[in-house]
Amino acid sequence: MSVTVNTSYPEILGGTPVFFGTRVPIKNLFDYLETGDTIETFLEDFEGVRKEQVIKVLEMSQKLIESSTGILNENFA
Numbered sequence: 001m002s003v004t005v006n007t008s009y010p011e012i013l014g015g016t017p018v019f020f021g022t023r024v025p026i027k028n029l030f031d032y033l034e035t036g037d038t039i040e041t042f043l044e045d046f047e048g049v050r051k052e053q054v055i056k057v058l059e060m061s062q063k064l065i066e067s068s069t070g071i072l073n074e075n076f077a
Contacts, residue, residue: 019057022048026057 017026024046032042039054 019046019049019053022046024049029054029057 018024019026028046029039029042029049032045033039039051042054043049043051
């Protein structure tokens, strides 16, 4: 299944990446998770976002982190 997750347009929220079809910044998801909230709580508060989109963002983030290991080691060593 193909899930479009992110859109970014300068005229919408100053170009902040948002969940497709919404004005919900992707950063909001990470803010919720950082404070200990669950994905379910996030989805309840932002009804326009689908669980598939959240999962895809998390998968993409994991891939970015895994592919950036060398960069991360250089900056945190």
